[in-house]
Amino acid sequence: MAAPALDGIxxxxxxxxxxxxxxxxxxxxxxxxxxxxxxxxxxxxRGRGETSSAAYPFAMLNQNKESxxxxxxxxxxxxxxxxxxxxxxxxxxxxxxxxxAGLELGAEALLEVNPRxxxxxxxxxxxxxxxxxxxxxxxxxxxxxxxxxxxxMEGMPPMxxxxxxxxxxxxxxxxxxxxxxxxxxxxxxxxxIIDVAMQDAVLPTLATLIGAYYYKGxxxxxxxxxxxxxxxxAPYNVYPAADGxxxxxxxxxxxxxxxxxxxxxxxxxxxxxxxxxxxxxSKMEEVDALVSEWTAPRGKQELLHAMQAEGVxxxxxxxxxxxxxxxxxxxxxxxxDIHHPxxxxxxxxxxxxxxxxxxxxxxxxxxxxxxxxxxxYGELLGLDKAALDELAAQxxx
Amino acid sequence: MAAPALDGIxxxxxxxxxxxxxxxxxxxxxxxxxxxxxxxxxxxxRGRGETSSAAYPFAMLNQNKESxxxxxxxxxxxxxxxxxxxxxxxxxxxxxxxxxAGLELGAEALLEVNPRxxxxxxxxxxxxxxxxxxxxxxxxxxxxxxxxxxxxMEGMPPMxxxxxxxxxxxxxxxxxxxxxxxxxxxxxxxxxIIDVAMQDAVLPTLATLIGAYYYKGxxxxxxxxxxxxxxxxAPYNVYPAADGxxxxxxxxxxxxxxxxxxxxxxxxxxxxxxxxxxxxxSKMEEVDALVSEWTAPRGKQELLHAMQAEGVxxxxxxxxxxxxxxxxxxxxxxxxDIHHPxxxxxxxxxxxxxxxxxxxxxxxxxxxxxxxxxxxYGELLGLDKAALDELAAQxxx
Numbered sequence: 002m003a004a005p006a007l008d009g010i011x012x013x014x015x016x017x018x019x020x021x022x023x024x025x026x027x028x029x030x031x032x033x034x035x036x037x038x039x040x041x042x043x044x045x046x047r048g049r050g051e052t053s054s055a056a057y058p059f060a061m062l063n064q065n066k067e068s069x070x071x072x073x074x075x076x077x078x079x080x081x082x083x084x085x086x087x088x089x090x091x092x093x094x095x096x097x098x099x100x101x102a103g104l105e106l107g108a109e110a111l112l113e114v115n116p117r118x119x120x121x122x123x124x125x126x127x128x129x130x131x132x133x134x135x136x137x138x139x140x141x142x143x144x145x146x147x148x149x150x151x152x153x154m155e156g157m158p159p160m161x162x163x164x165x166x167x168x169x170x171x172x173x174x175x176x177x178x179x180x181x182x183x184x185x186x187x188x189x190x191x192x193x194i195i196d197v198a199m200q201d202a203v204l205p206t207l208a209t210l211i212g213a214y215y216y217k218g219x220x221x222x223x224x225x226x227x228x229x230x231x232x233x234x235a236p237y238n239v240y241p242a243a244d245g246x247x248x249x250x251x252x253x254x255x256x257x258x259x260x261x262x263x264x265x266x267x268x269x270x271x272x273x274x275x276x277x278x279x280x281x282x283s284k285m286e287e288v289d290a291l292v293s294e295w296t297a298p299r300g301k302q303e304l305l306h307a308m309q310a311e312g313v314x315x316x317x318x319x320x321x322x323x324x325x326x327x328x329x330x331x332x333x334x335x336x337x338d339i340h341h342p343x344x345x346x347x348x349x350x351x352x353x354x355x356x357x358x359x360x361x362x363x364x365x366x367x368x369x370x371x372x373x374x375x376x377x378y379g380e381l382l383g384l385d386k387a388a389l390d391e392l393a394a395q396x397x398x
Numbered sequence: 399m400a401a402p403a404l405d406g407i408x409x410x411x412x413x414x415x416x417x418x419x420x421x422x423x424x425x426x427x428x429x430x431x432x433x434x435x436x437x438x439x440x441x442x443x444r445g446r447g448e449t450s451s452a453a454y455p456f457a458m459l460n461q462n463k464e465s466x467x468x469x470x471x472x473x474x475x476x477x478x479x480x481x482x483x484x485x486x487x488x489x490x491x492x493x494x495x496x497x498x499a500g501l502e503l504g505a506e507a508l509l510e511v512n513p514r515x516x517x518x519x520x521x522x523x524x525x526x527x528x529x530x531x532x533x534x535x536x537x538x539x540x541x542x543x544x545x546x547x548x549x550x551m552e553g554m555p556p557m558x559x560x561x562x563x564x565x566x567x568x569x570x571x572x573x574x575x576x577x578x579x580x581x582x583x584x585x586x587x588x589x590x591i592i593d594v595a596m597q598d599a600v601l602p603t604l605a606t607l608i609g610a611y612y613y614k615g616x617x618x619x620x621x622x623x624x625x626x627x628x629x630x631x632a633p634y635n636v637y638p639a640a641d642g643x644x645x646x647x648x649x650x651x652x653x654x655x656x657x658x659x660x661x662x663x664x665x666x667x668x669x670x671x672x673x674x675x676x677x678x679x680s681k682m683e684e685v686d687a688l689v690s691e692w693t694a695p696r697g698k699q700e701l702l703h704a705m706q707a708e709g710v711x712x713x714x715x716x717x718x719x720x721x722x723x724x725x726x727x728x729x730x731x732x733x734x735d736i737h738h739p740x741x742x743x744x745x746x747x748x749x750x751x752x753x754x755x756x757x758x759x760x761x762x763x764x765x766x767x768x769x770x771x772x773x774x775y776g777e778l779l780g781l782d783k784a785a786l787d788e789l790a791a792q793x794x795x
Contacts, residue, residue, distance in 0.1 A: 148559070195755065
C-alpha cells in the first residue's frame, strides 16, 4: 500500500477537549505522526477519567496518536519542548490566548526556533479583536454566533444544537488551515501562524438565516422550529410517524409531484393551487396537515421507502443507537467495532476524510499518559534511559 | 504581498447550493482560480433568483469565482469540458451519485484525461454503501445522522439545528480532503478520487452524545434541552435575562466559585454540598434556579461583563442582526460591508481561513452567469470570438 497522505509530517498536539484534538485526529488518521504533548496530569478530557462520560470522546479523538508528558512550567521542560519544536512540522494548541506566550512559547518565539513551523491556534473568538479574551466553550459560542437564536420554536427560549458543532467546526477548519499552509510551504519553505476562531468557523452555516433576514426587509425572523428559516419552502418539516418521525423536503415542484404519488394522492397532483412552491409556502399549514395525515398512522421505514422510491428527499429521524448500528456506515468504513478496556465492546468513528479517500483503517485506541516518552524523546532528541529517568525524577516529564 | 496559499491552482467548480460551493469558496478565498461551471440556466441556487431568500447565500458562497456556461448534455459540451479538465488541478461536484458517470464524465474517465486531477465529490451519504442513492439535503441528513434526535426538549419532537450544519460540515471536510490530496500530489504526482459524505462529516460532533449513551449503560438518553447531554455538568444551561438570554458553563469547580463571586453570593461559596461538579449535577434543578434568580432581573450585557470579569465561561444569546453588527467580527476581518445591486448595503462573510491566515480581503461579488466565458475559453483553450459565438449559437455554452 502507498504511504498515507501526510506520511512524514510530525505534529505536536497540545490540544485539549474537542477543538484542537479533532484537527490533530484528522491529521493522525491521514498518516501524520501526532505526538500528544500533555502535562504531568494529562489533558482536561483525559483528566475526566475512563469511567466518565468523557471516556468515549477521548477514545475517539485520540486514536493513532502518541502521548508524551512535559511540564512546560519548568525551565528544563521548556528546553525539551523547544528541541521538539525544531523537529516538528506542525504545532496545534487550543489554550486560552495568552497561555503559550505566558510560557515564553508563543508563536513568534517558536517560529524563531523553527522557521518552517506551522503554528496553529484554535480558540473561541480568535487571537485578535475585542472579544479575544472571552472564555469560550461550545455552548457559549453557539450563543454568541447566532446558532442558538435560530434554533428552536417561536415563542420559546433559544435552543442549543445538541451536538458540539462549534468545537468541531473550529477543529475541521483548523485542519484545513494547517494543510493549506503545509501545501504553501512546499513552494515557499516558510512556516506560518494560524488563528482559527470557532465563531468565525460556524458563521457560514447561518447563510439561510442571514438570507431570510435581508429578504424579509431586515427583520430578525422568529425561530421556525423544523420549518424553512425563511418559510419559503413547503413541504419542509419533520412529520410524525406511527413509531417516530420522518423529515421531508421538496426543493423543486417535481418533488411535490413525486410526494403526492408516494402518498397515493392523485387528487393533490391536480390541485393547481398547490403546484408551485410559492403557493405551497403560502398554504404551509394546510400542506403540512396533508402530509402529516399520511405519515402519522404509518411506520417510518415504510414511509421512507415509499418516498425514496418516488425520488422525494426524505429521511427517518434516528437516535444514537440506530446510528451506531447503521449497516451503511459500517460498510463504508465510518464505524468500526472495537473492544475498549473500560467501556467494553463499542463502536468507534473513523475519520470522515479517511473514508473519503477509501482509506478507512482499523482503529487504534488512544495512548496512556506518557506512553511514548522513551520512544519520542529517544528517537527525536536522542535521550537515553538514564536521562529520561532523571527528568522523570525531577518531574519535568 | 506574497502570493496566496493556493496561487496557481485551477478548480472546476460544478458545485450547487451549499455543500460543494462552500468547499470551492474556501479555495477561491485562499487564492485558487475557481471556475464555476454552470448549465445554461445556472446552478440551482442562482436559479432561485436575485430577489429570493437565496440571493444572500449565493452572493456569499460565490465570491471571487469566475462563471462559465457549458451544456454537458451535448457532445460538443463534453469535448470542451474534457479539455478544461486537462488544464485543471481540482474538480468539485455535489450532484447525485450517478450524474457525472451518466454524462460519461465520471471520476475514473476524467482521471484518464488528466491523471493529476483531484476529483472531489460531495454527497449526503457517500458514493458507496446501502444508502448511496438516498436523496439528501441538509434537513434529511440532520435526521439520519442523529443531530435531530439529540436537539430539543424531552418529551417534545426532535428538533433541527437552525443552521445548515450538514451542508457545511460536508463542505469544509471536502475542502480539507482536496488540500490533503494536493499536498500528497506534490510528492506522488498523482491525482485522486475523493468521496466526502455529509453524514460522515457531521458524526464526530455527536461525541458527547455517544459518550452519554455508553456511560449510561447503553441507554438512549432523552433530549436535554440546553443542558449537558449526559447531565454531568452544572451550571450548564441557557438562563433568562431581563432583555434576552445568557449561556453559562462551569467546566471546573473553580468556575463555580468564580460565578458565585460574580453573583455576589458568598454564602453559596461556602456551601460544601455544591462545591464539587458531581454534587452540583445531582442538584441541577436547585443550581439552575439559583443562577436564574440572579440572571432573570438583570440585563444580558451586565451579566456577561460581571461573569467575564470573574473568569466564568459565559455569553449572551445574539440574533442574526446583532451578529452582523458585531464590532469584533468586523475588526477581525470576518465581516465586510458591501453594496449588493439588489440587496443594497449588506454585510458579507469572509472565509474563516483567510481570517485565520491574517489575509482577510475585500469581498468581490459573484459573477454573472457565463460572465467569464470568453476569458476562460480564450485563455485556457485558445478559442477565439468566432468559435465562441458559434458555440453560443448552438447552445453549447
